[in-house]
Amino acid sequence: xxxxxxxxxxxxxxVLEFPGGYTRTTGPVIGRFLTELRAxxxxxxxxxxxxxxxxxxxxxxxxxDAVTDEYVExxxxxxxxxxxxxxxxxxxxxxxxxxxxxxxxxxxxxxxxVHAVDAGNPKALRPGTRVWPVWRQNRTGHITDIxxxxxxxxxxxxxVRPEYRIQAGGALxxxxxxxxxxxxxxxxCATCAKVxxxxxxxxxxxxxxxxxxxxxxxxxxxxxxxxxxxxxxxxPEVPFVSAYIxxxxxxxxxxxxxxxxxxxxVRQGMRVRAEWLPESERTLSMANVRWxxxxxxxxxxx
Amino acid sequence: xxxxxxxxxxxxxxxxxxxxxxxxxLILPVINEVKERTGLRRFGFTCSGSCDxxxxxxxxxxxxxxxxxxxxxxxxxxxxxxxxxxxxxxxVRLQHGDVDSALVYGFGKSSLGDxxxxxxxxxxxxxxxxxxxxxxxxxxxxxxxxxxxxxxLDEIVRRSRADGRANPYALDLPAEIPDGFAVEPLKTCDIAxxxxxxxxxxxxxxxxxxRLCERPAHIRGIxxxxxxxxLGMRDLxxxxxxxxxxxxxxxxxxxIEVAELHAQFAHEELILRRALELPGDTIVNPSxxxxxxNPVMATGLIRLGEAARRIHDGTASRAVGHAASGPCLQxxxxxxxxx
Ligand SMILES: [Zn+2]
Numbered sequence: 166x167x168x169x170x171x172x173x174x175x176x177x178x179x180v181l182e183f184p185g186g187y188t189r190t191t192g193p194v195i196g197r198f199l200t201e202l203r204a205x206x207x208x209x210x211x212x213x214x215x216x217x218x219x220x221x222x223x224x225x226x227x228x229x230d231a232v233t234d235e236y237v238e239x240x241x242x243x244x245x246x247x248x249x250x251x252x253x254x255x256x257x258x259x260x261x262x263x264x265x266x267x268x269x270x271x272x273x274x275x276x277x278x279v280h281a282v283d284a285g286n287p288k289a290l291r292p293g294t295r296v297w298p299v300w301r302q303n304r305t306g307h308i309t310d311i312x313x314x315x316x317x318x319x320x321x322x323x324x325v326r327p328e329y330r331i332q333a334g335g336a337l338x339x340x341x342x343x344x345x346x347x348x349x350x351x352x353x354c355a356t357c358a359k360v361x362x363x364x365x366x367x368x369x370x371x372x373x374x375x376x377x378x379x380x381x382x383x384x385x386x387x388x389x390x391x392x393x394x395x396x397x398x399x400x401p402e403v404p405f406v407s408a409y410i411x412x413x414x415x416x417x418x419x420x421x422x423x424x425x426x427x428x429x430x431v432r433q434g435m436r437v438r439a440e441w442l443p444e445s446e447r448t449l450s451m452a453n454v455r456w457x458x459x460x461x462x463x464x465x466x467x
Numbered sequence: 468x469x470x471x472x473x474x475x476x477x478x479x480x481x482x483x484x485x486x487x488x489x490x491x492x493l494i495l496p497v498i499n500e501v502k503e504r505t506g507l508r509r510f511g512f513t514c515s516g517s518c519d520x521x522x523x524x525x526x527x528x529x530x531x532x533x534x535x536x537x538x539x540x541x542x543x544x545x546x547x548x549x550x551x552x553x554x555x556x557x558x559v560r561l562q563h564g565d566v567d568s569a570l571v572y573g574f575g576k577s578s579l580g581d582x583x584x585x586x587x588x589x590x591x592x593x594x595x596x597x598x599x600x601x602x603x604x605x606x607x608x609x610x611x612x613x614x615x616x617x618x619x620l621d622e623i624v625r626r627s628r629a630d631g632r633a634n635p636y637a638l639d640l641p642a643e644i645p646d647g648f649a650v651e652p653l654k655t656c657d658i659a660x661x662x663x664x665x666x667x668x669x670x671x672x673x674x675x676x677x678r679l680c681e682r683p684a685h686i687r688g689i690x691x692x693x694x695x696x697x698l699g700m701r702d703l704x705x706x707x708x709x710x711x712x713x714x715x716x717x718x719x720x721x722x723i724e725v726a727e728l729h730a731q732f733a734h735e736e737l738i739l740r741r742a743l744e745l746p747g748d749t750i751v752n753p754s755x756x757x758x759x760x761n762p763v764m765a766t767g768l769i770r771l772g773e774a775a776r777r778i779h780d781g782t783a784s785r786a787v788g789h790a791a792s793g794p795c796l797q798x799x800x801x802x803x804x805x806x
Pocket of ligand 1: 354355357358359368372373
């Protein structure tokens, strides 16, 4: 005999399969259940002692006696009695995304049905959670005619997105004209002399009329700020900082983004300056100010 | 009732992977070992336990008969179950009174296929198997129904692995317990490892037992009970059938020094302890149990063999061997062994 060339093991792939699957007779009890499933109903069978078995068995598991021929429609909803979460579904599983297996006591049943629940996350299925069947469109009389169960509807998401066309009024128009030129326009109250920015038509404190707009520098001091962790289409990234900035010469802070500095380094009293878009890109919009960025000066006393 | 005793037990050094040995090659050494230990070359009856689905070949147990010396024809039978039920059948056969010895063996190589999916085939073909309900999902449903304390489960895993490392036949599993869920709430560490292996036991009746073994492990009680297979028809947090089998076998009629439990998942040990009403001072699974080596279809027989071994070597005078079958401890066999 020639010597073995290698020590590689002799391995073959092997599959056990009956072509087309096994044909099984159902008998009258299981057959009735599956026939009702095909019609979109779930039935249980009543035992001689009056309990309703779902799914039906030919015998009462408690006594071994034959069940009655009384079928009772149950569910379709039910309550979960125990659940197990499958983080990585296997090839033969009913859902291809993470899901739960659950014991479900359908309304009117005395036993629990085992099925899959599309629960979304492992914490969603506490004992007692109500679930409803999700039916397959083309039913054939098979336990999988119920594709899976899904938790009862307890909340909805309502997207709201009406669209509007708005026009900037007089005072805002004045302010945005300034922003397009690269200056912040404020208004001084003719009565109490407070300076407001953005420019406005009247003093919110005393009701006095505004004098002519005054030009304010684009430097100021952060009076307070927030670190935002929810994305906003107007912000550069998450997290971003929005701050109240008291422009030099103003009495009322203005809200704006702060950038060019790590969020955790932003502080009250920090001196900042507006970073403008190039003149050619400016429009009648606050977007002309990319954000306020630290000037590097010592912090101001607030 | 005829007095029947376990007089010899042998098992393979189980592996967590396919070593390339055929089933016959796996069995041959353990059968030779019990033959040598007893001096018997022929047996009044032979019975084996295995599962064709593990090898994926019909009648694969027939090929394994080559390890026996089956000519001239021997009196032989097979159960498509754990070898523990083959032992039960052999015990019943010995009760007939016309033969005095029996050879029992069980074997399985769960490394060959995907055991978790293969075990789906044990479920009913109408309600459960078509859902693709796999072995770990079934066990996780039972763990969820039980709602056991995590620290208690971790302690079972830790103890089983430590005992397994001290057992030359069990797997050498790391002391460090991995984290992570297989199917929540079942953690990967709660699951018996994939294992290949085999075991053999010799039963002897009457006077023959004392001639073959210095300290036979007499079967003082043996009983098995089963429950409805459909999971939703029973209280999964309890094992009524294990409790009933233990009562029928007389487990509670005396102190149980050692109990070898066929718990393939950590939470099953808690359910079985309660069902068998084991007191706190009973030593459970000193071999490491199935969590340290789980050669499917031999694991239950090994529980009986390990319990008997404690009688043989004098470390116990009364022990219980338990075997389980079916989803979520559906079917339980309890054996009470005494010196
Ligand atoms: Zn004023």
